[in-house]
Amino acid sequence: MRTRPLKVVLLGCGVVGSEVARIMTTHADDLTQRIGAPVELAGVAVRRPSKVREGIDPSLITTDATALLKRGDIDIAIEVIGGIEPARTLITTAFEHGISVVSANKALLAQDGAALHAAAEQHGRDLYYEAAVAGAIPLVRPMRESLAGDKINRVMGIVNGTTNFILDKMDSTGAGYQEALDEATALGYAEADPTADVEGYDAAAKAAILAGIAFHTRVRLDDVYREGMTEVSAADFASAKRMGCTIKLLAILERAADGESVTARVHPAMIPLSHPLASVREAYNAVFVEAEAAGRLMFYGPGAGGAPTASAVLGDLVAVARNKLAEATGPGESAYTQLPVSPMGDVVTRYHISLDVADKPGVLAQVATTFAEHGVSIDTVRQQGKDGEASLVVVTHRAADAALSGTVEALRKLDTVRGVASIMRVEGE
Incomplete structure (x- = not known):
């Protein structure tokens, strides 16, 4: 066993970074045995050096991250700053x-x-990022290593714990969106500004990473279609329950049937209660991976938090340290397929549309004609009327998103349609 330690620096020392430092210290002997050499925390770059950080030697703290990296004796850097720059x-x-x-x-x-x-x-170094997607859940490495010999066709999952907590509370207690968000904030699941979570930006970033790994093609954040969940209402949950469904914010990545393109999207969707993702509660994450040979695989666990995320970081640290000792590198980017990312309009799925309409004869026929004119087949219709107003809920067969969008625009122009209350995709059937 090598006795000279591998020197590690932390770039950032917030909730995750502090937990990484703690585990490196308390499990130093175990890490040494697993890696084949000791690892030494050689520096910690922070923005606020005056902040007390328990368990970290104050002499390791610096505000000059660049100088720390240029010292000449550092082997591995752990970046937990977040954001684009200076990371x-x-x-x-x-x-x-x-x-x-x-x-x-x-x-x-x-x-x-x-x-x-x-x-x-270019520089013959490793870039590992298990902690970037789904917290402690081993997902990135199984997809880019364990399934490297297989062909992944679809990935669907819950990759944001905050939104899952909110939707779970709306489903289980009947709470409205704001009430559930307030509870999530009080419990520390939601940030003071929850925009990145509830508008789907966080999930879309994770979707881009997973799509690139799954399909061996480059998928950027801008390629991911995104809808937030702030418009999901108690009425949507009531409709979902009548269909034997619940609602989740899903990241869905698919290879086209002809294998010539891929799609990546994040949006709320109804899924059947029989689907395993429907039972994912609280702030947990779960991801379904569908591969040709392996079949359906499900990865489940805590998707965020200091300790779970630190677990993923330390797993990568061990792998990178072993590579360093072997004078090798792990798998890099695999983008050989160079498949185009198709627009959302090409996605084919089912839809649940709720309309506010006039309660008079002929309305249903007019609505049905509009759907038919745009090539969208209706599966079921439910209508409730009172005092001259009615609610009309239409569930379609599978149709292209572009066809559904054209249908909705046409419906909005009908005199008998007073408003489109909600549009929800139906997945996982």
Whole structure:
């Protein structure tokens, strides 16, 4: 066993970084045995050096992350800063100075993953990022290593714990969106500004990363269709229950039937209560991977939090450290297929549409004609009327998203349609 320690620096020391430092200290002996050499925390770059950080030697604290990376004796950098800059520049600097990187930065990887992988390959270094998607759940490495010999056709999952907590509370208690959000905030599941979560940006970044790995093609954040869940209402949940469904914010990545393109999307959807994702409660994450040979695989567990995310970071640290000792690198970017990302209009699925209409004869026939004119077949219709007004709920057969969008625009122009209350996709059947 090598006795000279591998030197590790932390870039960022918030909730996750602090937990990483704690585990490195308390499990130092175990990590040494698993890696084959000791690992030493050699520096911690932070923005606020005056903040007390329990268990971290104050002499390791610095505000000059660049100087830390340029010291010349650092082996591995753990980036848990988040955001685009300065993280991007620091990771690139690390590669230039012979340092491999472990990152938890989903936003950066979704935006500039290709450039970062290219820089890592150019300098013969590792870039690992298990913690960037689904917290403690082993997902990235199984997809890019364990399933490397298989063909993945579809990935569907819950990859944001905050939104799942909110939707779960709306489903189980009948709470409205704001009430459920307030509870999530009080319990620490939601940030003071929850926009990244509830508008789907966080899930879309994770979807871009997973799509690139699953389909061996470059998928950027801008390629992912995104809808938030702020418009999901108690009425939507009531309709879902009547259909034997619940509602989840899903990331769905699919290879086209002809294998010539892929799609990536994030949006609320109704899923049957019989589907395993329907039973994912609270702030947990779960991802279904469908592969040709392996079949359906489900990955489940806590998707966020200091300790779970630190677990994923430390797993990557062990893998990268082993590679360093073997003078090798792990798998890099695999983008050989160069498949185009199709627009949302090409996606084919079922839809649940709720309309506010006039309660008079002929309305249903007019609505049905509009659907038929746009090539969207109706599966079921439910109508309730009172005092001259009615609610009309239409569930379609599978149709292209573009056809459904054209149908909705035409419905809005009908005199008898007073409003489109909600549109929800139906998945997982």
